Amino acid sequence: MRFMRALLTIALAGATAAAAPAQRQTHGRLFPPEQLVLLESPDREEWQQPQAVMDALGIFDGAKVADLGAGGGWFTIRMAHRVGPNGVVYAEDVQHQMIEAIGRRVQREGLTNVRTVLGTPDNPKLDPGLHAVLMVDTYTQLADPVTLLRHVRASLAPDGRLGVVDFKPDGSGGPGPALDERVAPDVVIRDATAAGFTFRSHETFLRYQYLLIFSR
Numbered sequence: 001m002r003f004m005r006a007l008l009t010i011a012l013a014g015a016t017a018a019a020a021p022a023q024r025q026t027h028g029r030l031f032p033p034e035q036l037v038l039l040e041s042p043d044r045e046e047w048q049q050p051q052a053v054m055d056a057l058g059i060f061d062g063a064k065v066a067d068l069g070a071g072g073g074w075f076t077i078r079m080a081h082r083v084g085p086n087g088v089v090y091a092e093d094v095q096h097q098m099i100e101a102i103g104r105r106v107q108r109e110g111l112t113n114v115r116t117v118l119g120t121p122d123n124p125k126l127d128p129g130l131h132a133v134l135m136v137d138t139y140t141q142l143a144d145p146v147t148l149l150r151h152v153r154a155s156l157a158p159d160g161r162l163g164v165v166d167f168k169p170d171g172s173g174g175p176g177p178a179l180d181e182r183v184a185p186d187v188v189i190r191d192a193t194a195a196g197f198t199f200r201s202h203e204t205f206l207r208y209q210y211l212l213i214f215s216r
Helices: 002-023 033-040 044-048 050-057 074-083 096-109 145-155 185-194
Strands: 064-068 088-093 114-118 130-136 156-167 198-203 209-215
Touching (some): 044 050, 050 156, 050 209, 064 074, 074 114, 096 114, 145 156, 145 185
Parallel strands (some): 130 156
């Protein structure tokens, strides 16, 4: 009997280990600023589909939105063009180097509707009343995602939306981090629900990534 119980314990441990990648937690390691060039690949526009992502979030002309974990501002400037001069984009990051890179980019682009925000690992310090918050390829870098998402939720307008874009855990070819550094959609949904969000949809139109949409 003891032998059978031992075998059962080993089997359960093996099953848990096999399931681990699908339920992987975030690792809290920040993207190195010196590698920003990796985020600027010429084909990113094609596979990232920023216009379709913003359509799915309902980002409109004049909207007040945030790019959380904005990095070098690749998505920030596209959001800025979408919301226009009557809207505003808060480009948030926790690294000074990223904020400086965004500032230089915004100046080159001649944009006047972008505000940079230096957040902290658990609080993005966003203004209230946002119509949408977008997190692209940022989730795995969060040390305490539930606490951060609670702050994000507090910053949204009553009808505001949160969009989380990250790389599919099965690889699907193409760019992105190693498979063992990816987070499954179920983990994000679990964390966002714990933070008070309501899960709305899992969009699958992106080739290498998933888009999860939540409401306040």
